[in-house]
Amino acid sequence: MKTITAQKESMTIATNAPKISVVVPAYNPGPHIEKLISSLLRQSLPAEEFEVIVVDDGSTDETPARLDELAAEHPHFHVVHIENSGWPSRPRNIGIERARGEYVFFADDDDWFGDEALERLYACATEHDSEIVVGKMVGHGRGVPRELFRKNRFGVTLADAPLVDSMTCHKLFRRSFLLAHELRFPEGRRRLEDHVFVIRAFLLASRVCVLSDYACYHHIRRQDAGNVTAVRMEPAGYYTNLREALDIVDRYTEPGALRDRLHRRWLRNEMISRLSGKPMLEAPEDWVAEVAREVRDIITKRFAPGVAAGLPPRQRAVAFLAERGRLSDLRTLAEWETGVRASATLDRRDLAGHVLSVTVSGHLLSGDRPVTFVEADGRDLLALPVPEIDPDRVDSTVEVGRAKMDLLAWRKETKEEIFLPVETRTERVGVPDGPPGAFQLVHRSTATIDFGTFNSGRTQGQWVLKARIHNCGWTMDVKLPKPVRIPADGTAPVVPAAPKPVSLRQRIRSRLRSLISR
Template sequence: MAEVGVPKVSVVVPAYNCGPHIEKLAASLLRQSLPADEFEAIFVDDGSTDDTAERLDRLAAEHPHITVLHIENSGWPSRPRNLGIDHARGEYVFFADDDDWFADEALERLHACAKANDADIVVGKMAGYGRPVPRELFRKNRFDATLGNSPLIDSLTCHKLFRRSFLNEHGLRFPEGGKRRLEDHSLVVRAYFLSRRTSVLSDYTCYHHVQRGDARNVTAGQLDPSSYYASVREALDVVDANTEPGPLRDRLHRRWLRNEMLSRLRGKRLLNAPEAWLEQVALEIQKVIQDRFAPGVAGGLPPLLRAVAYLAEQGRVADLRRLARWEAGIAAHGTIDELRRADHAVTVTIAAELRAADQPVGFRADDGRDVLVLPMEEIAPEVLDATAQVRKARLDLVARHRETGAEIFLPNTFETERITGTTGADTVHLVHRATATIDFAALNGGRTRGSWLLKARITNVGWTEDARLPLVFICRADGSRPRIRDERKVWNRVRSAVGRRIKR
């Protein structure tokens, strides 16, 4: 304890009509390796109308380090979080959602990282369930991360550890007054600029972030385009107030262009959107692109996203639909070329490629450039110039722990082969090959008990796509020699059995 009677961490949780969904978070708090007298949890019940209040009161009655505040319904997490800060006593504050949960050592490791690095903010590795979470940011530990030296901008949710005195010193609070989409973006971006040191803890999955199956998370539901993009503009204002025009500002702006705008105008997400609502979204995006972004913002995107931005800026919604129908068929395909094992280690070699339906994604030679081939001719070749991205194409091998969702990037060697003529006489497509050795005595710091799935992750020209590989590694105990289940053999047995029954 830094001071007698002062908790190391205060966990602040807004809660509204979560009912039994709160139990997983509560159980994870009770399992924390950080002793119960060294942290507190503050639940703020935002006027729930189900049995949430009673569940929380019972929890607090049984556990002295858990507190419940009951308030009239504010309709959004901002006011409950702000009240949680005001009532917190901890040296650090972590904001959690009522349907997420913590890994068992999360608070202890986050606090230790904060103290070791004297950090104002610690971003702990997250696992997503129906929700996107940063990938590149968590490739490695980053104990002195800034917006300039790391992809910190990829993590804008508030599910982080903040020094409480830092929040108070700068008056960092969530915006109140009705439903404010992206309410955490402006606060988190301001915090990043003000932080004396920000650390990223990537070698332990701290936080599990969930989209509930019943879609009743408090911020779920269809957004109002006008107010949503007003919130985007507020976050851009924070960036503009703290940067000069140039590459850094363009890179930070690019995060909102990519995630809050272009992602809504692509593939299945666009195709599933109501037509009238999509027209409103496309109009708001067009205005933000025209009003706020320098040419370098879209110019720094990979060619697929440049094409979407190009069509969005021109208001070409019909063409966006055409492109989305084609992109909806994009997928990564991977095969296992070789599998070898030695004691606790397994060496695997795989091949993978991107395909649109049953055709490889192609590139056309054009005056010494590789130009991405799309199903339309009305986009200028310079917009689709993929030369730099083809050179930087990457294949990662990722081990995913089935029970917890934790993902580990595996060190690998890979190469890219250019195959000519498959999609046309003047076109090429790319096949990526990678080899990795997985040492199960050391993987995930030796915490390997359970089942591990293997994925091939291709990153190229605007796509990051995973291909599930037909291998499952099963460890009976931490660091133990894995049993390998080769699902190709299982599938062949099933197919043979079905074939025999058909013949009968």
């Protein structure tokens, strides 16, 4: 029996060490763990070349018996049973100590891998001699760092790639690197334990790779909120933990542009986002007020002026209002922002054999009105529905020049998305009923997809085109009509047949049947 109990001493490295150790903390996942198990059993990397270490954190459901059964059937699966620690950190740390692999990958018990993920991650790591490999993530009900996965990136650092956008631990780490720097997860019931571990690893690593041409890891938010961190956070403790991540950045960097850019990640993702749009409006008012107090304290006491100054104008405005405690204006801005959306039109669509060509135009709306800028004193200012904002905070001159629209292909079956090479331009179009100097930005992009070579030939499924508009702090998606279906890898696209029109008589009959059945 390979099931073992936790001990303090580390496992001696074996001469036949596997290439990868997959470490999985598990707590009452029930049937949700089956997708992970199935994906590990399907890996293209031979079973003798990797091991799976599942650390059962005192589960009270059927998980312990299921894991013991799995370990008995498959020699490369190992199970460690421990008393409940209440958080993933201790199981992950035990996994590091037990691991024998050259590399370690941390997975969650309800996520899953692409079939070739481990083989591709290991090949990338060894070819480029990297301490860390970030494999492309696909989000299912949760966000992933999409811009990071725009392209493959080999031998990069925090200084020259947007690695800081990826703060979860679902990555491949060289085990000797973890041991040499005593990299461990902070234990106990706390938040942002991933951030503390990952930001220190990024700062210590000399070579990091981003593998973006294959969907390696599927990251899920369960509908039953079963993830251990799914409950609403307690602001004081949360931002105390966030300050620990900032402390690590300060320890390894000097004051200046790099430190500001790294700090900006937490301002943008963990502070501004909670005081904006639906997240703010849907939260209890007392909770929002507590978050605003914590954010104001960090902005005024921890961040250099360049941190907020480097944000896009929409986010600079939120930071400005938060810094001054203007909760009412933050709420007004959040209400307006919930109406901001991308609108796009498919202007041209040609399908010839394997090749699809499209031209798309798009812009941002708030409700039924365009997101508007006003040219004043040689600057382009973002028009927002709150008074008395420092014009420097809404100065969009630089961002207007950078605004663009990407086109992406999204596969319905797997939720993976791929950036398409585009030719794009942006035009300033006047807003006739707006204030003097008012204009909106209209984007036009063209792309051609050869489904004979697209995605390295992995094309089977239904592909939907999406337009993604990047504009002054917003990144908004809109799906385009007329998806294509690829019956099998390498075959030509098929345009799904349009649904048959339903006559008025059929609609009336259907409605009557529905009423009668009630």
